[in-house]
Amino acid sequence: MALEKEISTSPASTPVKKKSAFREWLDSIVFAVVAATLIRWLFMEAFTIPTPSMENSLLVGDFLFVSKLHYGTRTPKTPLQVPLTHQTIWGTDVPSYLDWIQLPQYRLPGFSDVQRGDVVVFNYPPELQHPVDLKTNYIKRCIGTPGDVVEVRDLQVFVNGTAMENPSRMENEYFVSTTTAVNEEKVFKENGISEYSTYTETYGDTIPSNDESGYLVYTTASIVETLKTYDFVRDVRVVKAPKDISEPSLYPSSSLIKWNRDNYGPITVPKEGATIQLTPENTAFYGDVIKYYEGNEKVEIADGKVSVDGKAISSYTFKQDYYFMMGDNRHNSADSRYWGFVPMDHIVGKAVFVWMSIDPNPTSVAGKIRWNRLFRVIE
Structure with missing residues (x-):
């Protein structure tokens, strides 16, 4: 019995057009x-x-x-x-x-x-x-994470009442009291200090008296110890604001709040699902949150009171974490x-x-x- 083999034929294949150099690029x-x-x-x-x-x-x-x-x-x-x-x-x-x-x-x-x-x-x-x-x-x-109570006391950050470990390379502003002018390039740059200036005036009452001259620098505590070893350095001390000084540019902008950058809070970080009563102080703390970041329509804040879509509210539940x-x-x-x-x-x-x-x-x-x-x- 013969086996018949079918052979199909197809038209000659069309050559593939090569891409131009511009098309490949x-x-x-x-x-x-x-x-x-x-x-x-x-x-x-x-x-x-x-x-x-x-x-x-x-x-x-x-x-x-x-x-x-x-x-x-x-x-x-x-x-x-x-x-x-x-x-x-x-x-x-x-x-x-x-x-x-x-x-x-x-x-x-x-x-x-x-x-x-x-x-x-x-x-x-x-x-x-x-x-x-x-x-x-x-x-x-x-x-601070959602629900944390954040506070700064005399430069130190506290979270939920416990001092937070400071970053190892954290910087503060210091006044370097000197007996003579300093070769800034040599002393400051070689010690990794990129921000420095001669003293003119500063915020706070810790520096300096009228008969002192020196420099304001931003640096770490460990570099401060190095600066103290120079014979032309009389003293190095941190620039900080006393607790009774109010810094008006801080958040929140309210006459109810008397804080500064070195003494701030306590303030509670909003947490999804947490409900607050809208007292005048809480309205100052969280009014902007309710108005700008929660997706609410037609929020009005006046005289320490909040209204949403034309309705006054006395409490608020946060919709996301902060x-x-x-x-x-x-x-x-x-x-x-x-x-x-x-x-x-x-x-x-x-x-x-x-x-x-x-x-x-x-x-x-x-x-x-x-x-x-x-x-x-x-x-």
Whole structure:
């Protein structure tokens, strides 16, 4: 029995048209942008430190990676945006987004909650002219978590009545009393002090008397001990505000509150599900939270009273968690002491390590890169 074999024929195959060099280049660019956008959104984002508010833990010119996975990645709220931009298109003042569409925002599961002591990147809450995900990025240390009672007593932070361990590289402002003019480049720069000035006047009553001359510096307690060893240094003492001095620029802005940066609180950090009675003092503490960050419509605050959608309320239950943030440069940081709490939906991620550090004012070309800071874990 013969086996018949059928052979099918097909038309001659058409040669595949080779991509032009320009098309291959364009495809590569598109792929790179899409991949970078996904990585930046979902896993890790690079940031740089532009201000000294976190010194000496983080320095101006540090480049760091921030993990989105630790606290969970946020879904995009503003989809109409040029990829890999933030508020403006690179090198211009042209807005990089349109706020015509605002999506509900959710957070994917993360490795952990925000912990007290974490160094956190977040969107600056008072910047109400931008959508939440496009507000300016700030970096500070978390001092208070939801429900914590935060207080600063004579420079020391207390949480729930217990003194919080200070960051190892924390800075304060000091007056360095000297017998003669100082070679600033040699003495201060060589000791890692980037912020210093000759004394003119200061806030508080601890420095100096009229017959003293010297310098105001921002530095750590350990470097202060080094400065005291110089023979031209008479004394070094911290600049601090007495408890009875009121600093009007602090949060909350209310005549009921008489605090300053060194003696602040106590104040309770709002917690999701917690209910407060709206006394005049609580209205001062939490009125802005209710008005700007809770998604309420038509909130009015007047004479210590709050109304929502035209109805007066005597109590309020918070809809999300909040955090209290402070810079490690305690006397040169615009933080929660000045503008209030950070809502959970403003949290971007956890700062994990420095991958590059460039000194903005190097003493030599060879010293421009701070080699000892490369791949340093952020503590």
